[in-house]
Amino acid sequence: MQKLLEKFKETRNYSVELCKPLEIEDYIPQPVDFASPPKWHLSHSTWFFEEMILKKYFKDYKIFNPHFSFLFNSYYHAIGERAIRTERGTNTRPTVEEVYEYRKHVDSHIxxxxxNNKNSELEELIILGINHEQQHQELLITDLKHTFSYNPTHPVYKIGFNLTAQENETAGWLKIPEGIYEIGFEGEGFHFDNEKGRHKVYLHDFEISKHLVTNGEFLEFMKDGGYENFKYWLDEAWNWVCENEIKSPLYWQEIEGKWFSYTLEGLKPIEPNHILTHISFYEAQAFAAWKGLRLPTEFEWEVAANQLNWGKRWEWTYSAYLPYPKFKIAEGAVGEYNGKFMINQMVLRGSSTATPKGHERKTYRNFFHPKYRWQITGIRLAK
Amino acid sequence: MQKLLEKFKETRNYSVELCKPLEIEDYIPQPVDFASPPKWHLSHSTWFFEEMILKKYFKDYKIFNPHFSFLFNSYYHAIGERAIRTERGTNTRPTVEEVYEYRKHVDSHIxxxxxNNKNSELEELIILGINHEQQHQELLITDLKHTFSYNPTHPVYKIGFNLTAQENETAGWLKIPEGIYEIGFEGEGFHFDNEKGRHKVYLHDFEISKHLVTNGEFLEFMKDGGYENFKYWLDEAWNWVCENEIKSPLYWQEIEGKWFSYTLEGLKPIEPNHILTHISFYEAQAFAAWKGLRLPTEFEWEVAANQLNWGKRWEWTYSAYLPYPKFKIAEGAVGEYNGKFMINQMVLRGSSTATPKGHERKTYRNFFHPKYRWQITGIRLAK
Amino acid sequence: MQKLLEKFKETRNYSVELCKPLEIEDYIPQPVDFASPPKWHLSHSTWFFEEMILKKYFKDYKIFNPHFSFLFNSYYHAIGERAIRTERGTNTRPTVEEVYEYRKHVDSHIxxxxxNNKNSELEELIILGINHEQQHQELLITDLKHTFSYNPTHPVYKIGFNLTAQENETAGWLKIPEGIYEIGFEGEGFHFDNEKGRHKVYLHDFEISKHLVTNGEFLEFMKDGGYENFKYWLDEAWNWVCENEIKSPLYWQEIEGKWFSYTLEGLKPIEPNHILTHISFYEAQAFAAWKGLRLPTEFEWEVAANQLNWGKRWEWTYSAYLPYPKFKIAEGAVGEYNGKFMINQMVLRGSSTATPKGHERKTYRNFFHPKYRWQITGIRLAK
Amino acid sequence: MQKLLEKFKETRNYSVELCKPLEIEDYIPQPVDFASPPKWHLSHSTWFFEEMILKKYFKDYKIFNPHFSFLFNSYYHAIGERAIRTERGTNTRPTVEEVYEYRKHVDSHIxxxxxNNKNSELEELIILGINHEQQHQELLITDLKHTFSYNPTHPVYKIGFNLTAQENETAGWLKIPEGIYEIGFEGEGFHFDNEKGRHKVYLHDFEISKHLVTNGEFLEFMKDGGYENFKYWLDEAWNWVCENEIKSPLYWQEIEGKWFSYTLEGLKPIEPNHILTHISFYEAQAFAAWKGLRLPTEFEWEVAANQLNWGKRWEWTYSAYLPYPKFKIAEGAVGEYNGKFMINQMVLRGSSTATPKGHERKTYRNFFHPKYRWQITGIRLAK
Structure with missing residues (x-):
């Protein structure tokens, strides 16, 4: 229990740490539906502890502010009415200071x-709350980058904090033989419901790359007219390219014939040997098609994971986010955590440079709509 | 070759047959993007033969009308510019009569x-053209039903031609044991590229229903507030229900407390023992969740198919439309037939009462976006 | 009364006359919200006589088809539910033949x-119905042109019937002195409610052009970068130009450096000495600004009308469509004819080559949203 | 000159004064396109002085920050590229503190x-800048109210500062006789270009109300089903009511059968004897129609103004915003101030409780699209 308490404090503190370089102004805007303001992430992760734990387990708990239940619920219908998702950036009150007070209030009660408590159900919920907060730490930093990217002055978040400047450490192909493999979480320790239900899959022979695609490789695709030739693209992807006039990965801009990218250290030149990031599934798949190769499935990825060097990018797989054979949705609000998103999303495996340490897991199933690019995504090829 | 010629004539004739009950006016409108007018189906299936076969194999072939290549291309980028998909209903010329002349011209040349020809490549393309036309025969009739459904006068297509009035002939559950199974087309005969690449999958024990869900069963879901309770629905599905105010299957309307449905024989009362149809994947999945059951995967379906009574409804599976392990996209325009749609669509298995006879196959992979309802879709449950 | 009967027959017959060159297919499509299919115009103008006259004045009148009241009402809320305006092109039934039967049925009753009747109220309503039908004759032909313009085969409506090939017969400027003038309809004869209420306005000295702007003059504006320079355009107009990438009048296309225009005789080269048409108010105003001149107000136009040569184009004025000082909305459905559109529309004066003979009047107030271009519009300058 | 300097300081100081009750967070959001954040108003009004005056008249002026020219230009095409209007709420940097430094920098230079200067052209531009800033002071406070209104906690801006709690001081009707009247600005003193060009209009006899419509009168319209009966509404207005489900003036909400309104002092009960506000032109016109009366034209208003008690509400007129007979657009960026908006907007006359003192003028022509309600608008009737 002592260990859990420490983990709790450490996690809660890390969220505060992440916000240290921010000005008050930075906590507010939400330029797009899919991203949220820092203030909201700090509040919502706190709300989760209050709503799912304190209300039930802390005797005579006094709610910090009854409005917050409405303001900081994300998508849990079971809990009641929520503020409209796209209006998170309109609420200036509570102030940032009040949000930090809210955090302290909830922290001290947890x-x-x-x-005083030895309840395994409670313990499990706190571990869930910690993992939930870690997910929002990753979103906080990627959402912030997105908001900053709209600013023509290229704000610097923090010197030395650049999520995207890594090189590959390994190369070549890993061969995996045909056969029956076991997939899904096994053993003790935290995991989400969507990883549960260890089960067998049959895989045919395949090879998977030991390195992630680099900026240099992707620049070749661009130079070869990759963004202008329909034949590499899925039909829906091609419409996306045409309607949005996509010509490069997200945050890239060409200035006098040279490519630059907005980073949390400001605008930086594209380094060819750095690992590519901020691409959609559409782009990942088109790049693979251009190479005459393909993306791995999430099962191939998981089977190969022990022999791969992963953790720098969320790696797009060519697997749709669907339930495992034995998947069951939990009762109540917690049951809305994962299962209801199992349609029209693609699985990403691995973790990224924005993922809090210790949060990654080889059976972890991340998922996004194929068009999204604001996460630290990348490409690993298979054949 | 003689047999192929007969099959060709028979198929081409069946399209004309389907249009016999139509007035000239009925050939024109396209009320929604996803459906096309009869005139377009008749022309496009003809264009396929002209474009893919006659231009290449018929010496000194004279194109019937150079405009038609532009007007009746559907989605083949490789062939050049196309008329805008949503404007198919705006072109009144060529007239219906000219379209029939076009058909005769192409037919006589084929x-x-x-x-005069013994070319297996040619033969294969003609078989592809026949299957292509059969697909459009099914669409022609379902698209027509959709157009007619907008008309408050409930037009009758043909008495005796009602696609949706069938009952189940079997009931109960079929048990399939755990193990390795082979999936995909095998042997001789026509099949699409997406069924190719026979391969192994591992299935866990499952049971699959021997009957399809009926109107009566679905009415119970409706009476139990199925359309009003978020907890049965995927998140995207719930948004779809709310935004479109969905309260029943497509074409249903409540008149003085009784449910009716538009059919090709006009407005008819809902029969509880008839098999349910015109539902989206969203509704199929929500119904299954309400029952505490689930939809089968496309692999479970294919393995069970020989022991099932199927063919009345396209059955939604909980499998995304993704490439089989050995899938390769063909070179040229024919390569655009299937592969480029492998994203954000769900697989339907079986066939429907609108499918031309002989076109169905147990390895057939039909696919639509989960929201679509205008095809003759249905629900088979699994557990 | 005999004269009115003849006028009635003549008008009704002219609608049929206008449709003689059409194929059945041409009666159906509605490619855009603001235009309607020929079938709808034929039916709606007939419905007006049935709904507003026969139901009330013809003893024991038997409605031709109760569905038609719903299908062919345009915008009269007072009469009840209407078919959705944008779905006029989806209804294939009643057939064109049935519509002609409907016309005969109503005609014979009228x-x-x-x-048998000598009722001045009835007479007035029939005159209103005749004028209403004349308005729809003009729309029928301009809507048809619009539908045909989508067709890459450039259908020919009728050789010798080209609405847009006219030259100016006069030139120079007409000076009108400052003073009080009377505006609005005066005397006997038919007129709409929006022209009523003869009243005084004070006009300052102005000059108005005796000729309409030609294609040649407008080509100079284009060559001078008129469509690319924001400074000639109203703010809303500039957004319209940018969003719709407007680069020329409607129906114009550049082929190998030469300008052509779709006409009811097919595609024709632009003649510099022909009078310009198919331009929006936005373009008219921008052209005037480029010239350092302005558009006349509707009051200036009306005062000058007797000394002008008008009738070839609907001439955009820089007057918003607002009620005259003594304007009163009539009771009942007829009251919805004009008054409710008096917001965000600009007044056009004169008449066009598509206006049925005898329908024009110098006090006539036509009105459209400033963006519309499918009518036979034109520019007369003032200073 | 001394007086101008004082007026300048006073105006600049009032903007700062208005922002004193704000938290840093409140300076940031822009929930809707038509409103801007306080930070933007403070910066843009400063940018106007830098761009239009300092750059030209202050020798060797050093621009405070070259990015600001891009960030804080509103709509002046002549000055170059601008930040996208809808993204004003995304820019967190410069910080609020930096904006205040920017203001001080520009102030000290002005x-x-x-x-040191006796230049009448310069003086005129500074007076324009002062009036420009006053316009933005009014917008700042009404935009802020709009942003706050999204917050379910009903933030209080400042106790004692309630823009909407006024009663009428006069009642009855004022009669104005038929005749020629002069319209437009006359004499010395500041005025906008759109008021210029004193000219004659002819007015017929009319009566204009001495009081503004109250909440109580509008509640009667609501109780009588005013929002549900199409016959009072212009066609475009009725579409607006239906699409947006409008049921009351802006900021009103019904709680347990009683009406409340969000104000800058928080949520307050509706007082029947207070003057109605936050209504669109559509609602103003519908209310007048329901009463069997009408709105005055802007000319009637101006002629009656000396005998009316005005200044509490911007009063909707039934005049479109069009150029006066002698209107000329000025050369250069200043010419974009007014003229380019002269289409599809309605004129409002008077001034409101949010208008800075001394900014009002009886010839002032304010204008908005008929749908907008977030200004302090009101209704004065005529007949």
Whole structure:
């Protein structure tokens, strides 16, 4: 229990740490539907502890502010009415200072609870809350990058904090033989419901790349007219390219014939040996088609994971996000965590440079709509 | 070759047959993007033979009308510019009569070609053209039903031609044991590229229903507030229900407390023992969740198919439309037939009462976006 | 009364006359919201006589088809539910033949009524119905042109019937002195409610052009970068130009450096000395600004009308469509004819080559949203 | 000159004064296109002085920050590229503190300029800048109210600062006789270009109300089903009501059968004797129609103004915003101030409780699209 308490404090503190370089102004805007303001992430992760734990387990708990339940619910219908998702950036009150007070209030109550309690159900919910907060730490930083990217002055978040400047450490192809493999989480430790239900799949022979696609490789695709030739693209992807006039990965801009990219350290030149990022599934698939190769499935990825060097990019797979054979949706609000998104999303495996340490897992199933690019995504090829 | 010629004539004739009950006016409108007018189906299936076969194999072939290549291309980028998909209903010329002349012109040339030719590549393309036309025969009739459904006068297509009035002939559950199974087309005969690449999958024990869900069963879901309770629905599905105010299957309307449905024989009362149809994947999945059951995967369906009574409805599976392990896209325009749609669509298996006889196959992979309802779709449950 | 009967027959017959060159297919499509299919115009103008006259004045009148009241109402809320305006092109039934039967049925009843009746209220309503039908004759032909313009085969409506090939017969400027002038309809004869209420306005000295702007003059504006320079355009107009990538008048296309225009005789080269047409108010105003001149107000136009040569184009004025000082909305459905459109529309004066003979009047107030271009519009300058 | 300097300082100071009750967070959001964040108003009004005056008249002026020219230009095409209007709420940097430094920088330079300069052109531009800033002071407070209105916690801007709690001081009707009247600005003193060009209009007899419509009168319209009966509404207005499900003035909400309104002092009950506000032209016109009366034209208003008690509400007129007979657009960027908006907007006369003192003028022509409601608008009837 002591260990859990420490993990709790450490996680809660890391969210605060991430916000240290921010000005008050930076906590507010939400330029797009799919991203949220820092203030919202700080509040919502706190709300989760209050709503799912304190209300139930802390005797005579006094809600910090009854409005917050409405303001900081994300998508849990079971809990009641929510603020409209696209209006998160309109609420200036509570102030940032009040949000930090809210955090302290909830933290102190959770800490008291943990000191006096030996309840495995409670423990599990706190671990879920910690993992939930870690997910929002990753979103906080990628959402912030997105908001900053709209600013023509290219704001610097923090010198030395650049999520996208890594090189590959390995190369070549890994061969995996045909056969029956086991997929899904196994053993002790935290995991989400969507990884559950260890089960067998049959895989045919395949090879998977030991390195992730680099900026240099992708620039070749661009030079070869990759963005202008329909034949590499899925039909829906081609419409996306044409309607949005996509000509490069997200955050890239060409200035006098040279490519630059907005980073959390400001605008930087594209380094060819750095690992490519901020691409959609559409682009990942088109690049693979141009190469005459393909993306791995999430099963191939998981089977190969122990022999791969992963953790720098969320790697797009050519697997749709669907339930595992034994998947069951949990009762109540917690059941809305994952299952209801199992349609029209693609699975990403691995983790990224924005993922909090210790949050990654080889059976982890991340998922996004194929068009999204604001996460630290990347490409690993298979054949 | 003689047999192929007969099959060709028979198929071409069946399209004309389907249009016999139509008035000239009925050939024109396209009320929605996803459906096309009869005139377009008749022309496009003809264009396919002219474009893919006659231009290449018929010596000194004279194109019937150079405009038609532009007007009746559907989605083949490789062939050049196309008329905008949503404007198919705006073109009144060529007239219906000219379209029938076009058909005769192409038919006579294909027939001549077949009489004089022993080319297996040509033969394969003609078989592809026949199957292509059969697909458009199914669409022609379902698209027409959709157009007619907008008309408050409930037009009758033909008495005795009602696609949706069938009952189940079997009931109960079929058990399939765990193990390795082979999936995909095998042997001789026509099949699409997306069924190719026979391969192994591992299936866990499952049971699949021997009957399809009926109107009566679905009415219970409706009475139990199925359309009003978010908890049965995927998140995207719930948005679809709310935004479109969906309250029943497509074409249903409540008149003085009784449910009716538009059919090709006009407005008819809903029969509880008839098999349900015109539902989206969203509704199929929500119904299954309400029952505490699930939809089968396309692999489970294919393995069970020999022991099932199928063919009345396109059955939604909980499998995304993705490439089989050995899938390769063909070179040239024919390569655009299937592969480029492998994203954000769900697989339907079986066939429907609108499918031309002989076109169905147990390895057939039909696919639509989960929201579509105008095809003769249905639900088979699994557990 | 005999004269009215003849006028009635003549008008009704002219609608049929206008449709003689059409194929059945041409009666159906509605490619855009603001235009309607020929079938709808034929039916709606007939419905007006049935709904507003026969139901009330013809004893024991038997409605031809109760569905038609719903299908062919345009915008009269007072009469009840209407078919959705944008779905006029989806209804294939009633067939064109049935519509012609409907016309005959209504015609014969109106004729009987007129033979036996001496009711000035009835007479007035029939005159209103005749004028209403004349308005729809003009729309029928301009809407048809619009539908045909989508067709890459450039259908020919009728050789010798070209609405847009006229030259100016006069030139120079007409000076009008400052003073009080009377505006609005005066005397006997038919007129719409929006022209009523003869009243005084004070006009300052102005000059108005005796000729309409030609294609040649407009080509100079184009060559001078008129469509690319924001400074000639109203703000809303500039957004319209940019969003729709407007680069020329409607129906114009550049082929190998030469300008052509779709006409009802097919594609024709632009003649510099022909009078310009198919331009929006936005373009008219921008052209005037480029010239350092302006458009006349509707009051200036009306005061000058007797000394001008008008009738070839609907001439955009820089007057918003607002009620005259003494304007009163009539009771009942007829009151919805004009008054409710008095917002965000600009007044056009004169008449066009598509206006049926005898329908024009110098006090006539036509009105459209400033973006519309499918009518036979033109520019007369003032200073 | 001394007086101008004082007026300049006073105006600049009032903007800062208005922002005193704000938290940093409140300076940021832009929930809708038509409103802007306080930070933007403070910066843009400053940019106007820098761009239009300092760059030209202050020798060797050093631009405070070259990015600001891009960020804080509103709609002046002549000055170059602008930040996208709808993205004003996304820019968190410059910070609020930096914006205040920017203001001080520009203020001190303008002050120096004014102390050393006797240039009437410069003086005129500074007066324009002052009036421009006053317009933005009014928008700042109404935009802020709009942003706050999204917040379910009903933020209080400042106790004692309630823009909407006024009663009428006069009642009855004022009669104005038929005749020629002069319209437009006359004499010395500041005025906008759109008021210029004193000219004659002819007015017929009319009566204009001495009081503005109250909440109580409007509640009667609501109780009588005003929002549900198409016959009072212009066609475009009725579409607006239906699409947006409009049921009351802006900011009103019904709680347990009682009407409340969000104000800058928080949520307050509707007082029947207070003057109605936050209504669109559509609602103003519908209310007048329901009463069997009408709105005055802007000419009637101006002629009656000296005998009316005005200044609490911007009063909708039934006049479109069009150029006066002698209107000329000025050369250069200043010419974009007014003229380019002269289409599809309605004129409002008077001024409101949010208008800075001394900014109002009886010839002032304010204008908005008929749908907007977030300004302090009101209704004065005529007959």
């Amino acid at each position: 800490e008291k609870l943990l000191e | 027939e001549k070609l077949l009489e | 004729e009987k009524l007129l033979e | 002050e120096k300029l004014l102390e």
